[in-house]
Amino acid sequence: MRIFMIVCAASALFxxxxxxxxxxxxxxxxxxDFKQWGLLAIQEAGRRKPVDTFAKETLIxxxxxxxxxxxxxxxxxxxxxxxxxxxETHDWKNEPMVLISSGQLxxxxxxxxxxxxxxxxxxxxxxxxxxxxxxxxxxxRAEKPLNxxxxxxxxxxxxxxxxxxxxxxxxxLIIPAPTSETDPWVDPSGWSKYxxxxxxxxxxxxxxxxxxxYVQGDGFNFSRASNQLRENLRVLSPSIYPGDxxxxxxxxxxxxxxxxxAIWCYGIALVILIAAHLRKRGRMLQNIGVAVAIFxxxxxxxxxxxxCMIAGRPPVTNMYESIIWVSFxxxxxxxxxxxxxxxxxxxxxxxxxxxxxxxxxxQMPIAxxxxxxxxxxxxxxxxxxxxHVLTITLSYAAFALAMGxxxxxxxxxxxxxxxxxxxxxxxxxxxxxxxxxxxxxxxxTILGGVWANYSWGRFWGWDPKETWALIALLCYIxxxxxxxxxxxxxxxxxxxxxxxxxxxxxxWYGVNFVLGKGLHSYGFGIxxxxxxxxxxxxxxxFVVFAVWRYRTSGxxxxxxxxxxxxRAAV
Numbered sequence: 187m188r189i190f191m192i193v194c195a196a197s198a199l200f201x202x203x204x205x206x207x208x209x210x211x212x213x214x215x216x217x218x219d220f221k222q223w224g225l226l227a228i229q230e231a232g233r234r235k236p237v238d239t240f241a242k243e244t245l246i247x248x249x250x251x252x253x254x255x256x257x258x259x260x261x262x263x264x265x266x267x268x269x270x271x272x273x274e275t276h277d278w279k280n281e282p283m284v285l286i287s288s289g290q291l292x293x294x295x296x297x298x299x300x301x302x303x304x305x306x307x308x309x310x311x312x313x314x315x316x317x318x319x320x321x322x323x324x325x326x327r328a329e330k331p332l333n334x335x336x337x338x339x340x341x342x343x344x345x346x347x348x349x350x351x352x353x354x355x356x357x358x359l360i361i362p363a364p365t366s367e368t369d370p371w372v373d374p375s376g377w378s379k380y381x382x383x384x385x386x387x388x389x390x391x392x393x394x395x396x397x398x399x400y401v402q403g404d405g406f407n408f409s410r411a412s413n414q415l416r417e418n419l420r421v422l423s424p425s426i427y428p429g430d431x432x433x434x435x436x437x438x439x440x441x442x443x444x445x446x447x448a449i450w451c452y453g454i455a456l457v458i459l460i461a462a463h464l465r466k467r468g469r470m471l472q473n474i475g476v477a478v479a480i481f482x483x484x485x486x487x488x489x490x491x492x493x494c495m496i497a498g499r500p501p502v503t504n505m506y507e508s509i510i511w512v513s514f515x516x517x518x519x520x521x522x523x524x525x526x527x528x529x530x531x532x533x534x535x536x537x538x539x540x541x542x543x544x545x546x547x548x549q550m551p552i553a554x555x556x557x558x559x560x561x562x563x564x565x566x567x568x569x570x571x572x573x574h575v576l577t578i579t580l581s582y583a584a585f586a587l588a589m590g591x592x593x594x595x596x597x598x599x600x601x602x603x604x605x606x607x608x609x610x611x612x613x614x615x616x617x618x619x620x621x622x623x624x625x626x627x628x629x630x631t632i633l634g635g636v637w638a639n640y641s642w643g644r645f646w647g648w649d650p651k652e653t654w655a656l657i658a659l660l661c662y663i664x665x666x667x668x669x670x671x672x673x674x675x676x677x678x679x680x681x682x683x684x685x686x687x688x689x690x691x692x693x694w695y696g697v698n699f700v701l702g703k704g705l706h707s708y709g710f711g712i713x714x715x716x717x718x719x720x721x722x723x724x725x726x727x728f729v730v731f732a733v734w735r736y737r738t739s740g741x742x743x744x745x746x747x748x749x750x751x752x753r754a755a756v
Contacts, residue, residue, distance in 0.1 A: 215275075218405050220265035222412035223396065225437055227419070227428045229359045229371035232560045236433050237360070238440055239557075241268040244352060246551045248345050249303065250285040257281065269400050271352045278353065279307045284345050287552060288338035294318075306349055309342065319343035341552075361389075362423035381422070389418060436496050444489030445510065449544045451482030452517070456537040459530055472530050479533055483521065486514045486544075497558045502575040505698060506547055506554040511576075513543035515583030516590075519619070523587075527615065535590035543586075546717075553699075570637040578630035578655065584623030585662070585683075585690050591616045592683030596732035599677060603739040613676040616683060620666055627659045654693035661686040677736055684729055688722060 224238030241264035246252055254262045262270065270276050282305045286292050292299055295314050309315055318339035322332055326340070351357035356373050363369035364380050372379050374393055377386040392415040399408035420427040458475035462468035490510060494500060501507035520536025523529075547554050595616065598606035606612075634652065635645040646652060665682035668674050674682075695718060 215266055215270070215400055215403055216261070216263065218266070218400065218403065219409055220263075221437065222409040222416070223269070224265050225430075225433050226360055226412065226416050227362070227433060229362075230357070233558065234371075234428050235558075236437050236440075237268070238265060238437050240357075241265045242440060243555070243557045244268060244348060244357075246555070248285065248349055249283050250287070250552050252551070254283055256283075268352060269397075271349075272355060272358065273397050273401065274353075275401060278349075280305045282308075284309055284342065284349065285552065286338065286342055288334060291318075291335050291338045291342070294335060306346060306353075309346055310350075315339060315342065360419065362419060362426045364423055365425060367426060385422075389415065389422075392418065432496070435492065439489070439492045439496060442489075442492075444485045444492065445544055446548065448482045448486040448489070449541065449548065451478050451485060452537050452541045452544070455479035455482060455533070456541060459534055459537070462530070463534060476524070476530065476533065479517065479521070479537060482540075483514070483517055486510070486517070490514060493558065499561060500572050500576060502572055502579075503559065503561060504554075505695070506556050508575075508579050508582075508694070509543050509547050509554065512579050512583045512586065513540040515580050516540050516543075516586045519583055519587050519622070523615065523619070527611075529611070529615070531594065531612070532587075532591075532615070535594055536587050539586045539590045570633060570640055574630055574633035574637045577626055577633055581623050581626035581630055582690055582694055584619055584626055585658075585687055588616060588619040588623060588683045589687040591619060592680045593728075595680040596684065596729065599680065600732045600735040603736050607677070613679065616680065617666070617669070620662060620679075620683060624659070624662050624666060627655070627662070631655050631659060650697045651693065654689065654697055658686070658689040658693050661689045681729060681733065684725065688725075691718070691722070 220238070224236055224241070226237040227234055228237050228240045230240055242252060245254060245262075245264045245267050252264065254267060256262065256276070271278050282301065282303045284306060285303050286295075286297070287302065289299065292301075295312055297304060297308075318336060319342070322336035322340040323343075325332055325336065332340070348357065355375060358373045359371040361372045361374060361377060361380070363371060374390070377383070377389070392411050395407060395411035396415065398404075399411060420430075455475045455478035458471055458478060462471035462475055465471065490501060493507075493510075501511045517533075517536045517540045520532045523532040547556070591612075595606060595612055598609070598612075631652075634655070638647065638652075639645045661682075665679060665686055668682075669676070669679045699715065
């Protein structure tokens with residue numbers, strides 16, 4: 187692996203020859219304003235973005251957290267961390283910060299099983315990690331499956347490589363190519379690749395000023411030099427350097443944290459609506475809860491719109507984006523049905539699903555990174571694919587709302603089967619949501635065939651993603667048809683709304699994170715299997731309990747037929 191070939195010595199460029207700051211203890215740099223530095227553009231993985239984004243993603247990829255607290259108790263934020271690593275104001279090689287998320291790998295490496303983070307020096311000196319990473323890389327090149335330990339060894343090796351490149355300065359690709367958008371940018375040591383020495387001398391001086399001001403804690407000169415450096419780099423290559431408006435938009439998106447604000451709004455709204463539901467006549471509480479939920483929708487919609495403007499495309503490419511989009515659609519559908527039928531039970535079904543989904547992606551940044559990646563070739567300029575993915579994910583949202591509704595109904599059946607059976611509007615609403623999901627999933631599957639014919643030259647090929655989408659569709663069609671034909675009762679439909687979602691979970695998560703096979707390779711990832719398995723097991727136990735409670739109650743369900751919506755007591 188490349189990381190074990192990188193010399194672990196300090197960078198000559200950023201260790202003192204260019205910045206002149208090596209071995210100089212830094213002041214409390216956490217009080218500095220890093221905005222102007224963070225607005226510098228950098229190229230990484232084919233995308234031009236602010237240094238602020240690069241720093242945030244780098245810290246998360248290495249540590250699994252958006253901030254890091256060192257052994258001395260100091261909390262490092264992303265920009266502060268990256269600059270400190272570059273200038274070497276802290277002993278980062280011996281700081282236990284590199285994440286290993288697999289306990290099996292920790293045990294196999296003979297490390298302390300009570301820890302999850304280890305130092306760069308400790309891991310780069312591990313011969314066993316080097317062997318596992320080399321073995322995993324060979325299997326990956328041969329397109330053979332990797333076990334969990336091998337996958338994690340490869341991930342740890344990538345984290346070490348990234349940290350090494352930040353240490354030696356080669357990750358700081360802030361020098362733009364002169365004219366071509368396809369040419370790679372270079373770090374400050376590679377000025378001569380594109381520009382004569384006389385042309386770049388002022389930039390070297392500004393970099394020196396940035397470093398010295400950072401070490402000395404001089405906020406005024408640090409911000410001024412960073413701003414001047416950005417403006418001069420733009421003049422150096424005006425056709426390539428990103429516009430100031432785009433850089434500021436992404437910086438604002440990073441720090442506004444719209445999805446985190448939405449989590450708080452949804453959580454508060456859910457608590458208020460539950461209180462209103464328990465009070466039965468809490469009309470004022472209900473109105474307040476709905477208003478707070480609308481604020482959550484606005485925050486989440488704002489985050490999605492900003493992300494689309496930054497990426498220049500809809501949110502269709504990875505698990506993080508699909509969860510953000512689906513969770514928004516769940517609450518949006520819940521709000522629409524609430525407005526249509528004036529029953530806040532829809533929001534009580536939607537908000538927990540949205541809240542859990544947002545908390546999931548917020549707490550699992552390694553398994554589901556929020557980074558905006560360039561589109562793979564098969565996704566570029568493809569109208570049909572965009573429509574297909576958005577339609578499919580909207581069907582997931584409808585089914586997730588139905589699942590939330592199903593849980594409420596099953597809970598009511600478990601508590602008071604007679605009262606739950608007599609509530610015709612609840613069953614009617616569940617039926618309508620399932621109909622919406624089936625319509626969207628059927629349309630999305632057909633559109634997927636159109637896209638497959640456009641991109642791969644065949645309408646259907648039994649790819650794992652295609653197969654499980656079809657299985658999910660057939661499960662829900664069977665549930666609706668069985669209810670209409672009288673094969674099972676309205677209680678059976680409530681059970682089906684929960685159980686059938688497992689097929690959606692497999693098509694959505696399982697194919698990408700468990701099977702990891704097929705032509706939809708741009709959505710693959712690892713992690714979270716244990717949490718999903720626990721959720722599925724607990725959910726099935728809940729369903730079994732509700733069925734047992736219903737069967738032992740002696741209630742005879744009503745005959746199948748058209749259920750008329752009535753104003754519910756909720």
